[in-house]
Amino acid sequence: MSKTTGGDIRAELGLRPVINVSGTMTSLGASIVVPEAVSAVNRVLTEFVELGDLLRRASRTIAELTGAEAGFVTASCSAGISLAVAAAITGDNLWAIEQLPDTGTLRNEVLIQTGHIVSYGAPVDQAIRLAGAKVVPVGQATSAHGYQLAGAINDRTVAAVFVVSHHVVDYGQIPLKTFAEICHARGVPVIVDAASEYDLRGFLADGADVVLYSGHKFLGGPTSGICAGNKDFIRNIYLQNRGIGRGMKVGKEGIAGVIAALEAWKTRDHAAVRAREKRALDLWVETLEGKAGVAASIVPDPTSNPLDRLKVTVDPEAARITAWDLARAMATGPRPVIVRDHEAEQGYVLLDPCNLHEGEESIVAERLLEELERARQSNDIISTPLAEHLLALEKSILKWPD
Ligand SMILES: *Cc1c(COP(=O)(O)O)cnc(C)c1O
Numbered sequence: 290m291s292k293t294t295g296g297d298i299r300a301e302l303g304l305r306p307v308i309n310v311s312g313t314m315t316s317l318g319a320s321i322v323v324p325e326a327v328s329a330v331n332r333v334l335t336e337f338v339e340l341g342d343l344l345r346r347a348s349r350t351i352a353e354l355t356g357a358e359a360g361f362v363t364a365s366c367s368a369g370i371s372l373a374v375a376a377a378i379t380g381d382n383l384w385a386i387e388q389l390p391d392t393g394t395l396r397n398e399v400l401i402q403t404g405h406i407v408s409y410g411a412p413v414d415q416a417i418r419l420a421g422a423k424v425v426p427v428g429q430a431t432s433a434h435g436y437q438l439a440g441a442i443n444d445r446t447v448a449a450v451f452v453v454s455h456h457v458v459d460y461g462q463i464p465l466k467t468f469a470e471i472c473h474a475r476g477v478p479v480i481v482d483a484a485s486e487y488d489l490r491g492f493l494a495d496g497a498d499v500v501l502y503s504g505h506k507f508l509g510g511p512t513s514g515i516c517a518g519n520k521d522f523i524r525n526i527y528l529q530n531r532g533i534g535r536g537m538k539v540g541k542e543g544i545a546g547v548i549a550a551l552e553a554w555k556t557r558d559h560a561a562v563r564a565r566e567k568r569a570l571d572l573w574v575e576t577l578e579g580k581a582g583v584a585a586s587i588v589p590d591p592t593s594n595p596l597d598r599l600k601v602t603v604d605p606e607a608a609r610i611t612a613w614d615l616a617r618a619m620a621t622g623p624r625p626v627i628v629r630d631h632e633a634e635q636g637y638v639l640l641d642p643c644n645l646h647e648g649e650e651s652i653v654a655e656r657l658l659e660e661l662e663r664a665r666q667s668n669d670i671i672s673t674p675l676a677e678h679l680l681a682l683e684k685s686i687l688k689w690p691d
Pocket residue numbers: 315364365366367368409452453454482483484485502503504513514
């Protein structure tokens with residue numbers, strides 16, 4: 290295992306040594322930060338810097354990688370949504386920036402397709418409202434049309450938000466290009482939330498005025514949000530640090546870390562990363578071959594990121610366990626493995642290979658066998674009623690810090 294210095298800090302803090310096959314989850318620490326970013330964070334922490342200059346430097350790196358005119362770093366992609374909406378509302382009016390979330394007589398309606406109003410751990414519409422905006426949904430959950438978007442634009446409209454994510458409804462939505470054309474024809478800027486997307490250029494090319502990424506997801510940077518777009522818009526986002534952005538600011542370590550992660554992205558051996566992920570997937574397919582009640586298949590990422598996952602479909606009768614009970618069992622014991630289980634009620638879990646340390650794929654395989662064997666030998670089918678399972682999840686949220 291690649292632990293930078295001094296061994297595994299988790300034991301020291303009394304934390305479980307979880308293995309992450311669920312994806313880049315905030316609740317698990319997002320991603321493995323790349324060594325280049327770890328080093329940059331370390332080296333800047335003890336120095337003074339002129340923050341405006343460090344952010345200028347970040348702007349140049351973001352511009353180079355995205356093809357945008359300028360870039361900015363904030364606390365998270367979620368913060369980026371709030372600040373981009375704030376920028377659309379206030380422009381460079383310093384007084385208005387200090388008044389938010391009160392928008393006074395300024396335009397403050399923000400359009401978003403109903404099928405894009407998702408939760409990434411918090412509601413996207415709340416990130417919009419934090420800036421003082423009023424959210425105006427367009428269309429219904431599973432259908433939105435250009436005429437509905439055009440019809441919703443009025444003289445109060447200040448921006449439109451477009452979300453790219455596996456969370457959004459994946460059919461019946463207006464494609465980004467069309468969405469941007471309709472908005473631009475009426476002078477409305479388009480903010481794209483592409484938090485988890487590997488594509489650093491496509492959304493700007495398709496018409497985004499500002500595109501937002503998480504620095505701590507696929508890029509392997511420290512916790513941060515990256516904004517890329519035209520210079521005036523990005524400046525107006527930067528200016529929000531004099532207002533609501535203050536509580537969303539990122540320190541020197543976050544900014545230096547993002548610069549390093551972006552630089553490393555340029556030279557990362559993406560083919561080697563994919564090959565490593567493929568080896569993990571192949572191992573798991575082999576491991577599950579012929580096991581009663583489970584069917585494994587390699588599935589592509591729903592938003593076309595260059596990343597495949599293993600879909601493990603569980604037949605509770607034959608496997609003697611439900612998908613959600615298997616997920617829970619995998620997460621217990623001395624070698625806890627956290628699988629991707631947000632669709633478990635449909636009878637499957639996913640294994641995401643993009644956050645594994647060397648050798649962990651074998652532990653995942655062993656744990657799968659262990660838990661499937663335990664289920665096979667149990668007298669009763671391990672089956673928590675779904676409603677009970679969901680209620681228990683909800684209840685456990687309120688237990689913290691106990
Ligand atoms: C993860 C995610 C976010 C939130 O990103 P943070 O950087 O963690 O705030 C926002 N939108 C989408 C689509 C996401 O997947």
